[in-house]
Amino acid sequence: MNNEAKIAYFSMEIGLSNDIPTYSGGLGVLAGDTIKSSADLKIPLIAVTLISKKGYFRQDIDSDGRQVEYPVVWDPSKFMVRLSRKVKVQIEERNVYIQAWRYKVQSITGGEVDVLYLDTDVEENTKEDREITAFLYGGDVHYRLKQEIVLGIGGVRMLHALGFHIKKYHMNEGHASLLVLELLLMHKKDVESVWDERWIWDTDTVKDLCVFTTHTPIEAGHDRFSYDLVNKILGAVVPLELLKRLGGEHYLNMTLLALNLSKYINGVAKKHGEVSKTLFPGYEINAITNGVHSFTWTCESFKQLYDKYIPGWANEPELLVRAENIPDEELWAAHLHAKNDLVHFVRNIAGIELNPDVLTVGFARRFASYKRADLVFSNLERLLKVGEKGRFQIVYAGKAHPKDIPGKDIIKKIIEFTKTIDNKIKVIFLKDYNMEKALKLVSGVDVWLNTPLRPREASGTSGMKAAHNGVINFSILDGWWIEGHIEGITGWSIGPKPLESSLVNVNDMTDAEDLYNKLENIIIPMYYKDKSHWIKVMKNSIGKIAYYFNTHRMMRRYVTEAYIR
Structure with missing residues (x-):
């Protein structure tokens, strides 16, 4: 198909647009932004993912405030071309x-x-196998392993069947790690010409071909499969002794498999690199801090503003360092335009009236419990007292994984708060979070709130999107914000300095009290009484954050540090 050497970028999920619902959250949207920047910068990259024909899920909220999930109905043929080539993999001793x-x-x-979106919904397969690529992160551990066989092993086979010449295989998280087994088979040496059987499996050659990016600092976030399950579903692709040496003695750890067969390994923020070294001692783990695709995540009014005062910004986001050149009144007018867009959007989809004159706080991301979406409600009496100092409203959005009961409980709790304190502080929850809603939120609120348990946030990217639109970050010092934060200059921190490099118990009330104090004594007074200072911090968000935390800078680093080594 193409003789040019390519970087093959493997990701279980990719978020490119609202119309192609093959993503669940930050990991997929980061993958989409990576691909867009690669196209802008003409990096020879090809991406491989799963088609997820029924999406992640469409979220509804029932009358009790509970999340309800429905399949997403979408037609790939409207957006992409089906290729004629097919490949097969062995699953449970049958061809898929x-x-x-x-x-x-x-x-x-x-x-x-x-x-390339891989799809098992073909007539040669059984009904069960046709569903393997139906739901993103759906089903049980058996379903997940089948998906990872299709992605990793099937993905490599598809690239070769289509005639691509691959220079490097970049695994975006451990879901694609089984691709290393296919590479081991491809580079297995002729037994007759090898005296020492240890060298039959050419791990060095495979290692030279692989790049691995890990995204989670939490042990439970790494996929693990029992060897009984691996034997039943995958079979003996390589000898069990070799697989245990590479992937773990007691169970197959997909992260360990990737770590042992990748020449370049990185975390997605400086802090995450440190935490990953603690989690996986003995491995050289670098850090390339995530970014976002600047053009995608800048709203229309700010695009026009940047075009006027910072021409060329879209393909050279580092030029945003010149944000100081934008007149205050034009910056504020662009922000009000975005804020009114959000007000109209919320009215149209939810029938709820937000007040554009009121300080608006946004919180939108996956509703994993470690992200503590409900931290702001830790002390309701204290929160209401803050509301007496100056009015503010909070807009929430986000999905909990269908099996994440604690995450679903937090959504229910927040929806209950929307009813109980509505007459004092307006709190709204927008259901079915997606990329369109994300852009409306990150550009239309005044303050972007992030409250994860430290150091569980590998990077996070929503705050970078907010900064591209002059929205100010107010966040726990974790992930990327440790690098982007200058207190009172680029935004505000919540809680103590991030000194730990492993998981520790964090006092929720300490963080909550700091949140209340800064909201009451710094943020609210500045917003209502010192607009010029507020606009100065908005400009710093653009000129000191957006200029750096973008996928153009990120991809240049991957090219020089990982791809051309």
Whole structure:
């Protein structure tokens, strides 16, 4: 198909647009932004993912405030081309056939990146096997392992069947780690020409081909499968002794498998790199801090503003360092435009009236319990007292994984608060969070709130999107914010300095009290009484955060540090 050497970028989920619902949250949207920047910068990259024909899920909220999940109905043929080539993998000792859909990401710079969406919904397969690529992160551990066989092993086979010459295989998280087994088979040496049987499996060659990015600092976040399950579903692709040496003695740890067969390994923020070294001692783990695709995550009014005062910003986001050149009144007018857009959007989809004159706080992300979406409600009496100092409203959005009961409970709790304190502080929850809603929120609120348990946030990217729109971050010092934060200059911290490099017990009330104090004594007074100072911090968000925390800078580092080594 193409003789140029490519970087093969494997990700279980990719978020490119609202219309292609093959993402669940930050990991997928980061992958989409990575691909867009690669197209802009003309990096020879090809991406591989799963089609997820029934999406992650469509979220509804029932009358009790509980999240309810429904399949997403979408038609890949409207957006991409089905390729004629098929490959097969062995699952439970039977052939499972895989087809691919090709989607082209094209940049105005002339660059383009193909994305291959793998699909087992083909007539040669059993009904059960046709469903393997139906739901993103759906089903049980058996379903997940089948998906990872299709992604890793099937993905490598599809690339080779289509004639691609691959220079590096980049695993975005451990879901694609089984690709190393396929590479071991491809580079297995001729037994007759090898005196020492240890060298039959050419791990060094495979290692040279692989790059691994880990995204979670939590042990439970790494996929693990029992060897009984691996034997039943995958079979003996390589000898069990070798697999245990590479992937763990007691169970197959997908992260360990990738760590042992990748020449370049990185975490996604400086702090995350440190935490990962503690979690996986003995491995050289680098850090390349995440970014966002600047053009995608800048709202229309700010695009026009940047075009006027910082021409060329979209493909050279580092130029945003010149944000100081934007007149205060024009910056504020662009922000009010975005805020009114959010007000109209909320009215249209939820029938709720937000007040554009009131300080608006946004919180939107996956509702995993460690993200503590409900921290602001820790002391309701104290929160209401803050509300007496100056009015503010909070807009929430986000999905909990269908099996994450604690996450669902937090959504229910917040929806209950929307009813109990509505006459004093307006709190709203927008259901079915997606990329369109995300852009409305990160550009239309005044303050972006983030309250994870430290140091569980590997990076986070929503605050970077907010900064691209002059929205100010108010966050726990974790992930990327440790690097982006200058107190009172680029935004505000919540809680103590991030000194730990492993998981510790954090006092929720200490963090909550700091949140209340800064909201009451710094943020609210500045917003209502010192607009020029507020606008100064908005400019710093753009000029000191957005200029750096973007995927153009990130991808240049991957090229120089990981891809051309």
